[in-house]
Amino acid sequence: xxxxxxxxxxxxxxxxxxxxxxxxxxxxxxxxxxxxxxxxxxxxxxxxxxxxxxxxxxxxxxxxxxxxxxxxxxxxxxxxxxxxxxxxxxxxxxxxxxxxxxxxxxxxxxxxxxxxxxxxxxxxxxxxxxxxxxxxxxxxxxxxxxxxxxxxxxxxxxxxxxxxxxxxxxxxxxxxx
Numbered sequence: 418x419x420x421x422x423x424x425x426x427x428x429x430x431x432x433x434x435x436x437x438x439x440x441x442x443x444x445x446x447x448x449x450x451x452x453x454x455x456x457x458x459x460x461x462x463x464x465x466x467x468x469x470x471x472x473x474x475x476x477x478x479x480x481x482x483x484x485x486x487x488x489x490x491x492x493x494x495x496x497x498x499x500x501x502x503x504x505x506x507x508x509x510x511x512x513x514x515x516x517x518x519x520x521x522x523x524x525x526x527x528x529x530x531x532x533x534x535x536x537x538x539x540x541x542x543x544x545x546x547x548x549x550x551x552x553x554x555x556x557x558x559x560x561x562x563x564x565x566x567x568x569x570x571x572x573x574x575x576x577x578x579x580x581x582x583x584x585x586x587x588x589x590x591x592x593x594x
Contacts, residue, residue: 421486421490422440422449422491423452425454425491432530432563433492436560440581442570450482454507476511479507480515483511488592489524499539522551525555526544526556528557529567544557
C-alpha cells in the first residue's frame with residue numbers, strides 16, 4: 418500500500434513533525450512517502466484569489482499526491498484549541514479543488530502538544546471534518562505532554578508507547594483489508 422505522511426505544521430521545530438517521523442519509522446511492509454507541506458506554499462484561501470487567479474499549482478500538486486496514495490498518516494498540530502491556520506488553509510484549498518479529495522482514503526491521525534491534552538481538540542476537529550471530504554479516519558492517537566513523554570526520537574512512557582503500537586497495528590490491518 419502507498420501511504421502518504423505529513424504534518425499540518427509550518428514550524429521548523431514542530432513537535433508534531435517529530436512524532437510523525439517516529440511513527441513513520443515504525444511502519445513496515447508499506448511504501449511510505451513523507452512530504453513537508455512547507456515546500457508547497459499556499460496563499461490564504463480567498464474567493465477573490467480563486468476567482469481572479471484560479472487554484473494555486475501547489476494545491477493541485479498536493480491534491481494529486483493525496484490521490485496517488487492509498488492511505489494517509491497526518492500529524493495535526495493545535496493552536497488555541499484548533500488546527501493551525503496553516504493546516505486549515507490547506508484543507509480549504511483542497512476542498513475547493515475537489516469536495517471529495519479524501520475519497521477512499523483510510524487515515525491515521527496523530528497529534529501532540531506540550532500540554533496534557535496532546536492537541537486532542539484539533540485532532541477531534543480534524544477527525545470530524547475529514548468525513549465531509551470522503552476520508553475514513555480509522556485510527557487516531559494523541560500524545561500528551563510531549564516534553565515529558567518523548568525524548569531522543571522515542572516515546573519514553575511505556576503505556577503511551579504500547580498505545581501507539583496498538584494504533585499502528587490496527588491501522589496496518591485496516592489498510593491491508
